[in-house]
Amino acid sequence: MSTSASRPRAALHRMVMPGHVCPFGLKARHLLRSHGYDVEDHWLETREATDAFKVAHDVKTTPQVFIDGIRIGGHDDLRRFLGLKVRDPKATTYRPVAALFAMAALMALALSYAVYGSVLTVRAAEWFVGLSMCVLALLKLQDVETFSSMFLNYDLLAKRWVPYATLYPFAEGLAGVLMVAGALTWFSAPLALVIGGIGAVSVFKAVYIGKRTLKCACVGGGSNVPLGFVSLTENLMMVAMAIWMLLAPLLWPGLHAAM
Template sequence: MEKHATIYRMVTPNHLCPWGVKALDLLKRNGFKVEDKHLKTKEENKEYKEENGYDETPQIFIEGKHLGGYDDLREHLGLGPDPKEGETYQPVIAVFAVTFCMALATSWAMLGTLSPIRIGELFIAFSMCVLGILKLQDLLSFATGFVQYDLLAQRYVPYSYVYPFVEAGAGVLMIAGVATWLAAPAALIVSTIGAISIVKAVYIEKRDLHCACVGGGSSVPLGFISLTENLMMMAMAIWMLVTN
């Protein structure tokens, strides 16, 4: 038996409601024949909500009966609401997963084999570069988060603006295997300060903070993952000093 649904969503030349697109997709993928009603201006969208007492669009009707918005549709389909904002390690997991794959691919392309040592070196160096890029996207926002726990940044705020350049720059030099005399000590210094700062803030003072490791404004909890990032940098720096 064919199922019917109607959706009212905002579609203007300058704005396409993302929740409307997602709701329409869900309806179609769940076998509904959809009557897609467009609210073509902001004024029309506002009037529709005011006339019907709705707080938002899209609004969905199933078999002529009002269901509600996008979250209501997900509940109706047994999916539950979309994940809401909150603490998550997803950004860090994404960085490490991709940089590890990059290290595998680079080792294979350069050496024709999966060298564990070279993979480890590249993985840490690539991770440093990517994490540095994320911080450099918004230096001001990163610095605001960083000074909340980094011991050196608290004493000398300009250090928080230098840190991402050191991290990314050291990663680039480590990938190339050049200027080890500069890259390794720089990485060792900043990562050691970072590790001590995290231990003090999280494990001694028991403070509940967000890590600035993937840039300012992130919802990554400051803790084990952040400490691991710094320990990896320390290990890489020491390894390069010893082997070079």
């Protein structure tokens, strides 16, 4: 059986002040403990103590981890030492889009179950697209200025008429809300068809014809999502939903009433 004496030991020096507890210090302590280390937790409780520690060990940041008397470094250095992945803040990733669509799908299924008692309904698919548009618009609206700057890199209409880059998230959000409500389809469907169609053509031209490497503004201006297949799919999904909402009442007039 493992005892405290047989477990490896580590010394952690981290900031713990009345107005600030370093989050990376807490993460480093958790990593050490979860990997079987007994942690000597040394608190740096004042700015003066922190600055003195940095000078004494010739380091620029805290926390700092020492194992067997050897300095490992800060939180990211500890992750590398333990063989764990370190996130690159500049790396492109599809994770935000995957999380967004997964959450929108779950919300749509939950709504379908609450209203119809089943998750497998036509409205669930419609709600998924509408909710996705609402959440995408929300992310853009958090910082419209940054979004519009990224959007202008590739959107064909925005390049010709700059205000469109600012208006786009409002239009997307409005179309999404109306689609979720199933209201004013005569307005929401053409609106989604126009902005989705322009978006699809713009992405296709920039990525597949122009061979440009860009970041997508789809989840807001601060994302590292690459412009490409996912962005094109998002716009085509919007177009498909718009066409469906226009044609479904004509081809299957009793569809929603039957559910």
